[in-house]
Each structure stands twice: as structure tokens, then as C-alpha cells.
Amino acid sequence: xxxxxxxxxxxxxxxxxxxxxxxxxxxxxxxxxxxxxxxxxxxxxxxxxxxxxxxxxxxxxxxxxxxxxxxxxxxxxxxxxxxxxxxxxxxxxxxxxxxxxxxxxxxxxxxxxxxxxxxxxxxxxxxxxxxxxxxxxxxxxxxxxxxxxxxxxxxxxxxxxxxxxxxxxxxxxxxxxxxxxxxxxxxxxxxxxxxxxxxxxxxxxxxxxxxxxxxxxxxxxxxxxxxxxxxxxxxxxxxxxxxxxxxxxxxxxxxxxxxxxxxxxxxxxxxxxxxxxxxxxxxxxxxxxxxxxxxxxxxxxxxxxxxxxxxxxxxxxxxxxxxxxxxxxxxxxxxxxxxxxxxxxxxxxxxxxxxxxxxxxxxxxxxxxx
Amino acid sequence: xxxxxxxxxxxxxxxxxxxxxxxxxxxxxxxxxxxxxxxxxxxxxxxxxxxxxxxxxxxxxxxxxxxxxxxxxxxxxxxxxxxxxxxxxxxxxxxxxxxxxxxxxxxxxxxxxxxxxxxxxxxxxxxxxxxxxxxxxxxxxxxxxxxxxxxxxxxxxxxxxxxxxxxxxxxxxxxxxxxxxxxxxxxxxxxxxxxxxxxxxxxxxxxxxxxxxxxxxxxxxxxxxxxxxxxxxxxxxxxxxxxxxxxxxxxxxxxxxxxxxxxxxxxxxxxxxxxxxxxxxxxxxxxxxxxxxxx
Numbered sequence: 001x002x003x004x005x006x007x008x009x010x011x012x013x014x015x016x017x018x019x020x021x022x023x024x025x026x027x028x029x030x031x032x033x034x035x036x037x038x039x040x041x042x043x044x045x046x047x048x049x050x051x052x053x054x055x056x057x058x059x060x061x062x063x064x065x066x067x068x069x070x071x072x073x074x075x076x077x078x079x080x081x082x083x084x085x086x087x088x089x090x091x092x093x094x095x096x097x098x099x100x101x102x103x104x105x106x107x108x109x110x111x112x113x114x115x116x117x118x119x120x121x122x123x124x125x126x127x128x129x130x131x132x133x134x135x136x137x138x139x140x141x142x143x144x145x146x147x148x149x150x151x152x153x154x155x156x157x158x159x160x161x162x163x164x165x166x167x168x169x170x171x172x173x174x175x176x177x178x179x180x181x182x183x184x185x186x187x188x189x190x191x192x193x194x195x196x197x198x199x200x201x202x203x204x205x206x207x208x209x210x211x212x213x214x215x216x217x218x219x220x221x222x223x224x225x226x227x228x229x230x231x232x233x234x235x236x237x238x239x240x241x242x243x244x245x246x247x248x249x250x251x252x253x254x255x256x257x258x259x260x261x262x263x264x265x266x267x268x269x270x271x272x273x274x275x276x277x278x279x280x281x282x283x284x285x286x287x288x289x290x291x292x293x294x295x296x297x298x299x300x301x302x303x304x305x306x307x308x309x310x311x312x313x314x315x316x317x318x319x320x321x322x323x324x325x326x327x328x329x330x331x332x333x334x335x336x337x338x339x340x341x342x343x344x345x346x347x348x349x350x351x352x353x354x355x356x357x358x359x360x361x362x363x364x365x366x367x368x369x370x
Numbered sequence: 371x372x373x374x375x376x377x378x379x380x381x382x383x384x385x386x387x388x389x390x391x392x393x394x395x396x397x398x399x400x401x402x403x404x405x406x407x408x409x410x411x412x413x414x415x416x417x418x419x420x421x422x423x424x425x426x427x428x429x430x431x432x433x434x435x436x437x438x439x440x441x442x443x444x445x446x447x448x449x450x451x452x453x454x455x456x457x458x459x460x461x462x463x464x465x466x467x468x469x470x471x472x473x474x475x476x477x478x479x480x481x482x483x484x485x486x487x488x489x490x491x492x493x494x495x496x497x498x499x500x501x502x503x504x505x506x507x508x509x510x511x512x513x514x515x516x517x518x519x520x521x522x523x524x525x526x527x528x529x530x531x532x533x534x535x536x537x538x539x540x541x542x543x544x545x546x547x548x549x550x551x552x553x554x555x556x557x558x559x560x561x562x563x564x565x566x567x568x569x570x571x572x573x574x575x576x577x578x579x580x581x582x583x584x585x586x587x588x589x590x591x592x593x594x595x596x597x598x599x600x601x602x603x604x605x606x607x608x609x610x611x612x613x614x615x616x617x618x619x620x621x622x623x624x625x626x627x628x629x630x631x632x633x634x635x636x637x638x639x640x641x642x643x644x645x646x647x648x649x650x651x652x653x654x655x656x657x658x659x660x661x662x663x664x665x
Contacts, residue, residue: 052558073564085555089577098573099563146563 001186002063002076002153003028004049009058011044018044019210022058026203029184035197036207036233042190043158045207049188050156051075062154073102078147079156082163084139086131092142093127096149117149120179137168144179157189161196173199194234198222206230228367231287231360237324240293240334242286243364246279253277255286255356259311260328270305270357275370279361284370287360290324290335295342297355305356313344325350414438414634421629437630441638445631447618454635456608457615461595463526464611465642468533469590475534476541476586477579481571483542484549485557495546501539506599509536517604524606532604533594540593541586548582549575584653592643612639 004026011019019041026032034042047053049060051072060067067075078099086095093114100110118124121141131139140160147155157176161169177200180187191197197204198218205215206229214226225231231239245256247266253276254266269276276284297306311327311334318324323343325336327350336352344350361370409426414437416430424431443453483495513532514523522528552575560570601611610618616639620632647654 047558050558050562052561072558072562077562079559079562081555081559083553083555085553085559087556087560087574089574098560098565102564102569146559150563 001028001184003061004032004154004186004188005059005061006045006049007059007061009045009048009060010056011041011048011053012056017210019048022212024205024212024215026186026188028063028186031180031187031189031200031202033197033201033204034188034190034207035192035194035204036213038192040207041210042192042207046079046156046158046188046190049154050077050079076153077156078150078152078154079158080143080147080160082159084131084143084163086139086142086146088131091128091130092123092134092145095131095142096127096145099146099150113149113151117145120148121145136164137172140164140168140172144176148179148183153186155185155187157187159191160189162191162193169196176200195236198234204234206233225287225360225369227369228285228287228362231362235289237290237335237337239360240288240290240332241362242288242330242332242334243283244286244330245283246276246281248280253280255284257286257309258330259309263310265307265309267307267309267354267356268305270303276361279370283364285362285364287362288334288354289358290337292358293334293336293352293354295338295350295352297353300355301357303357306353307356308351308353310349310351313346313348313350316343316346318343327352410633410637414441414630414637416630418626418628418630434630437628437634438638440628441619441631441635445619445628445635446622446625447615448622450607454612454615454619454638457610457612458638460526460605460609461612461642464529464533465591465594468530468537468594469587471530472534472537472541472590473583473586475538477545477576477583478571479538479542480545480547480549481575483546484552485554485570485575486567495542498539498542501536502543506536510599510603514604523604524609526605526609528604529600529609529611532600533590533597536600537590537593540589544582544586544589545579548579552578581653584650588646588650588654591646595643615639 004024006022006024009019009022010017022045024032034045036042044053048055049062051067051070055068062075062077086092087098090098096114096117097110100113105113114127115124118127121144123138123141123145126134126138126142131142134142140163143160160176161172164172173196176189180200189196189200197206201218203215204218204221206213206221208229214221214230216224221230221234225234228241232241242257246269247254247256249266249268251268252271253269255269257265257267259265297304300306309329311329313325313327314333315326316323317326318340321340322337323340325338325343327334327336338350338352342350362368363370405427412427412430413421415433415435416424417432417434417436420431420434441453442455444451445453447454447457479498483491517523517528517531520528520531522531556574557570560574565573595611596613597611598613598617601614602617605611605614616635619635
């Protein structure tokens, strides 16, 4: 087990700068998830950690050792690939033992390790098969077995679940989490799926266009997103962004919401958002999560500032546990997560409550938090 | 393999007529291509008497192996009357190392150009590809000087070298295109597992290369065995390959023209390439298309 430190790392392929000023730092045993849309540089960053690519500028430390010039095999890492990358000509047993063989570990010891790993992942009966004879989920397990056998100080996962079907993906996700809890090995995990990121991570680094947008715990990136991109990326269904005007009301600022049917509400902004004063009479983006625009809000804080607005329902999408209701505010479609029993039919009016202490304001130009 | 369900077309007279036409056309084409070989085979089993009195395609009155033994061991090539056996062996001595070396180097080259790209590797690969289009005649003089300078002119080793160099462009292209379809992650995984350049090649890449090895070996064997120009230019009297000897045998102008011996010698000279195709032909087609479809 080792900590991992990435200091001011840049990476360019020719003229194209794919990573800019990346700095990350995780403790030994932590689970770091790199998440972002495709092309954001997250896989490149993982390859840099693995040593499969070299950094253009900056430094990477595993534990206390600077590994910029260290080859992948000497970094004490193991990696699970999206395509699994199982050696097609070797049996499962050979696949798992190959890395150990390369490290000249005695035969008897290798057999012991393979047996143990196969036990952990429940693939004992597959040991003599070839990868082509395995299902996707089984291949996934073997790929993890190969990494486990090495007992590395850092695990690297490159979108390991994206080739599995939805049900298996959820199962394997839990299994990876259990494995991490049990072994406590430092892990870096790349995914484009924000749910995977939220469920697995101790810390999330959200990336876009080669830069880190926010690096924090799952709880904080949800509760306190750094900018518009993070706010929209984390959470499902994703956050509503309503262009709205800031006005002066007694004792502070208010926000104007115009609901279909020409009802206008002015909602007083919670005292926490002091920065909004200089935006008076200008337009900002109001960010509200669907779960905070509902028929009722449980677990309200002391400083909650609850407002009620009545909107006309346009579309209703039941998902079982909740029902997603679409309404129209300030001419944009807004999704609201409500209790199935209180959802109204399309065309009817519905009372929705929102807590102004849980909303966010963003600069419509730069996307930064206000 | 899943069983294929065949949808049968209804048997209307039009369909049947179409079928008949197709099979007739295929039959005619087959006969057209096989006829020369058929004539060669029957002529080689005839006696000279038989050839003089019969027609080109008449069946031998008696099967005689005389022409074959003469072609193999006693026919006169120039002033040397020991048949084409020695030259056949020359060809084998030339083809086996030339095919082996060019295939081996091609595999390593292809591995580098697909999995270990470096700055400028695409440029070098493109330059190498030009080698596929250089006509034989162009390199005759420079190659002759090079072989002379190396002291291997007029020898089988010299011929091997020429064929290896000339074949590298093709073998590299074959292997490179095949290896491009092997996922890069495989190499990355092996690197992390601690395997180096040659270990990855030997343990992971080569074991899955069987189809392309077959293609390359067939291609190179056919090319090198059938080559005449390099053989006639770069070999001396004792090191001539069988193609050159066959030419000399047929063109020897003294005495009676023994068609049966010529035919037998020609079949002997063609036999190895024929065998290679019969034995490995299906892998050839399979290997040629492998890699063109990504799985």
C-alpha cells in the first residue's frame, strides 16, 4: 500500500495538450475515482500513473518515490483494463500467474497465490479454461484476479465495468467496493459513469478538457459543486439550470421565477449567498437538483428557507420509487423528483416546494459558482 | 459453430436454367485452367515413341516413369548430365533459410511498427512499403556489386540474402497489418506484468500469429521458389536454383527434344509450391482476410 501524489503534471501529444496542471494527492488505502466525459484525459492520467505514458512536465510520486523515470513493471502497480486484456493463448491459471512468473517467484508460491486469488474471486472452476471460453463477467473477474495476484501497492482500473451489461455492472461494482474494503489497497479507478464514481470513491476528481474541475469527497462534490460542469455532471437526474433574474428585496436578494400561466414568484435568497448582491438586476443560472424541487422536503436544516410555487405539469415519468415530473419555469424545462402518490397528471397544476438554502448560483458566462 | 439455416430458392425452370448455366461456366473455366497441367502430366508419362505417334491429349499407351527418372537424375543441362536433382536441392537450400529469415524479421518488424511505435516509425514504415513496388530489374546492378563486395556473389547465401531483403517489405506489411488488430492493451498489460520487448513477443504475440505466419510462409515460399530473374543473375553454375536449371534444360539445343523429360522436370520444379497451396491453402485465404474484420 502506498500513497499517491501527482504534482503539476502536464501531458502533450505533439501539439495537443491533453492534461493541464494536474495535482492530486491521496492517502495510502484511499479509493480515488477519476471521472469525466470521454476525451477529458482521465485515461491518459491513469496511463501516466501506470508508466505506460511519460509525463511532459511535473512529477508523480508513489509513496515517497518519484516514479517519472521508473518503468511500469517496477512501479509496483497492477492494472485492470476495459477490454480485460487477457492473454488469449493462455489459460486462466497462466493469465494470473504470468506476472508472478516474470518476477521469478518460486513455482510453489505461485500455485498458492493463484489458488488464493481464485478463491477470493470464485473462479476456481475456470482456471483451466481459455479466455475465449469465458463470459464477459468471468473475464472481468479473471482480469481482477491477475491484478490481485500481484499484491501491488496501487490498483489501477481503466473503466473496468463498461463492457458489462447493466445488472452485472451493478454487481461487480459492489464486489469491487467489498474487495477494496477487505484489502484496503490504494486504488485509482477511471470511469465516465458518475454513479460508479459516487458509489465507489473515497475521493473523486472530476475532469474536463484535461483539467481537474473539482477534487473532493463524493459527499462534497454533490453538496458543494465547484462550478456549473461539476454540478451538472454529478447527480441523476442531473441538476436543473434555470436562467433567472436577481432582484433587490428587503433584507437581501431575491430571485424571480416565472411559471407558465404568468404567475411570478420572487424567492428570497438564503443569507449564505452574499456574493449575489453584485448580481442585482442581472441574470444568473439558478441550479436546483430535482430532489430539491419536490412535493415535500424531508430533513430540513435549521437555516432552511422553504418556498412553495405552483406549476403546471407537462410530462410525468414514473420510475417506481419516485416519479419525475417536468414543469416549465422561466421558459426552461425543469425536472422535479416527487413522491409517486402526489404526482399530478400532465396539464394539472402542482404545488412544489424548494429550499433556497440548497440551491446554487452560477455565472452564466463562465459557469463559475457565485 | 451454430448451424446455418439455408433458405432454399423455389425450383422454377428459370432458376434451374440459371444454375445449369453457372455450373457449365464454372466447369468450362476449370477445364480451361486444368488442361495445360493435364497435358503436362500425361506427356510426362509417355514414351517419346508415344508422343510422336499420338496427339497432345491422347492417353499414354503405357505409363512410363522413364522421363521422370531422366529429368531427376540424368538429363543434360548444358554439359552437365546429372538431371535437375542438384538444382532442386539448391532451391531447397535457398528457399528454407530465405523464407525463415524473412518471416522472422517481418514478424519482429511488424510487432515494432504496430505495438512499439516510436517517433518517425510511420515514415520508416511507409518507406519500407515502397520496397513492395520496386521492380526486380532496378536492383540487379547495385545488388550484384553489393554481393561482390560481401564476397557472396554466385553463391546460395548470396541468393538467400537477396530474397530476404526483397521479401522484408512484404513480410513486414503482412505482420504489421495483422498485429494492428491485436489490442494494444494486451501489450500494456504484459508490460505492467513485467514482461519485456522480446518476452511479450515470444509469449503473447507469437502464439496468436499462426494465421499470418501461414500466409507469409506460403507467399514467400511461392515467390522465392518461383523466382527466375534473381536466380539467373546472382547464381553461379553450381548454385543455380531449379527454375534456372529448368530453363537451361528445356533450351538445351543438342539432340532430340524430349518433351516428356521437359514436362516431368517442369512438374518437379512446380511441385513444392503446388504442395504448399494444397496443404495450407485454406489457411492462406483465412489469414489474408483475418485482421481486415475487427472482432
